[in-house]
Amino acid sequence: MKEFIHNFFVTIYKKFTKEGFDEVMKRFAKWRLASLLAFAALILSACSGHPYLSTLQPAGEVAQKQYDLMVFTTWIMFGVMAVVGIIFVIVLVKFRRKDDKIPKQVEGSHTLEIIWTVIPILLVLVFAIPTVIQLFDLADVKAMDKKNEEGKTDALVVNVRANLYWWEFEYPNEGILTSQDLVVPTDEKVYFNLIASDVKHSFWIPAVGGKMDTNTENTNRMWLKFDSEKADDVNNIFYGKCAELCGPSHALMDFKVKAIPRAEFDQWVGNMQAVKEPVQATEPLAQQGQEIFNQSCIGCHAVTPANTTPEAARLAPNLTTFGEREKVAGILDHTEENVKKWLADPETIKPGNKMSGTYGELTPEQLDALTAYLMGLKVQGE
Numbered sequence: 001m002k003e004f005i006h007n008f009f010v011t012i013y014k015k016f017t018k019e020g021f022d023e024v025m026k027r028f029a030k031w032r033l034a035s036l037l038a039f040a041a042l043i044l045s046a047c048s049g050h051p052y053l054s055t056l057q058p059a060g061e062v063a064q065k066q067y068d069l070m071v072f073t074t075w076i077m078f079g080v081m082a083v084v085g086i087i088f089v090i091v092l093v094k095f096r097r098k099d100d101k102i103p104k105q106v107e108g109s110h111t112l113e114i115i116w117t118v119i120p121i122l123l124v125l126v127f128a129i130p131t132v133i134q135l136f137d138l139a140d141v142k143a144m145d146k147k148n149e150e151g152k153t154d155a156l157v158v159n160v161r162a163n164l165y166w167w168e169f170e171y172p173n174e175g176i177l178t179s180q181d182l183v184v185p186t187d188e189k190v191y192f193n194l195i196a197s198d199v200k201h202s203f204w205i206p207a208v209g210g211k212m213d214t215n216t217e218n219t220n221r222m223w224l225k226f227d228s229e230k231a232d233d234v235n236n237i238f239y240g241k242c243a244e245l246c247g248p249s250h251a252l253m254d255f256k257v258k259a260i261p262r263a264e265f266d267q268w269v270g271n272m273q274a275v276k277e278p279v280q281a282t283e284p285l286a287q288q289g290q291e292i293f294n295q296s297c298i299g300c301h302a303v304t305p306a307n308t309t310p311e312a313a314r315l316a317p318n319l320t321t322f323g324e325r326e327k328v329a330g331i332l333d334h335t336e337e338n339v340k341k342w343l344a345d346p347e348t349i350k351p352g353n354k355m356s357g358t359y360g361e362l363t364p365e366q367l368d369a370l371t372a373y374l375m376g377l378k379v380q381g382e
């Protein structure tokens with residue numbers, strides 16, 4: 001108690017001296033750093049507004065395995081740190097200098113050398129064995145090579161093609177394609193062929209897996225599985241990202257994944273296959289919009305889902321299901337307002353995108369008409 005009172009008064013005294021002032025400022029600087037870090041953490045955590053936009057909340061077999069492996073290795077790492085830390089403290093306390101005597105000098109110890117060689121080797125084995133097993137499991141895409149009598153795979157295959165700043169998803173067995181919203185059945189393996197049209201991008205659905213490059217010169221392959229219970233938690237929508245710096249709008253190169261039960265998926269495929277010709281708009285405003293579309297947009301954008309057009313001719317996102325998309329341009333809420341904003345000035349919303357400046361100026365009336373037409377492009381029905 002006496003000591004506490006003494007220290008208390010010494011502290012007060014110090015505060016009024018130059019030294020004391022400096023010390024307070026130093027502490028303050030430390031706090032400033034701490035508050036800056038806290039602020040950064042707050043900002044960064046705000047980035048994950050969606051519950052399953054994080055690799056730390058796995059929502060599929062691949063992501064779960066990767067997560068488990070990470071947790072496993074982290075625990076071992078903590079164990080090693082704890083052992084080293086404890087030995088460090090014991091040595092500091094036990095062997096600190098007590099007198100001027102120089103202790104017995106030891107040079108070379110077979111026992112010690114064997115111990116500190118064998119332990120790391122064992123640790124590396126403990127890390128390596130599960131990692132290698134999983135590596136082979138996660139890279140197993142043999143099902144993509146197994147063709148049936150029709151020359152198709154029994155496995156569900158999606159060809160992903162990444163473009164400056166949009167995504168195309170082609171279903172070769174089903175003969176359909178879509179863009180921006182990937183549609184998959186839950187609880188089964190979905191196999192992906194990954195390519196890019198222009199520069200290197202990377203396909204990543206943080207909660208489910210991936211982060212594999214899409215290259216222009218070769219095809220990468222992988223599989224993913226979408227968990228139905230986790231999908232229910234998020235109204236069947238997962239978020240996908242481009243994970244390779246590809247240009248000014250790299251951070252805006254998002255896509256969505258609609259992970260739905262198999263029966264619903266089959267229905268969607270059926271609905272898509274049924275669209276053979278561009279659907280004719282019925283409302284007068286939308287009809288007017290369709291006319292504008294046929295004059296200005298159809299050169300690049302298709303409104304039928306058939307994958308008969310060669311890849312090189314698929315210059316822009318397929319719009320067959322535009323009215324059912326989760327987002328406008330992959331990033332804006334799916335509202336008429338935002339469609340108009342996008343049509344009026346795509347460059348501001350997604351700098352460097354290929355749509356910018358490729359069509360004439362639209363009057364507000366034309367914007368209304370075109371938006372009405374685009375929002376009516378649906379295959380699911382209400």
Ligand code: CUA
Pocket residue numbers: 162163165200201202242243244245246247249250251253
């Ligand atoms: Cu595409 Cu980053």
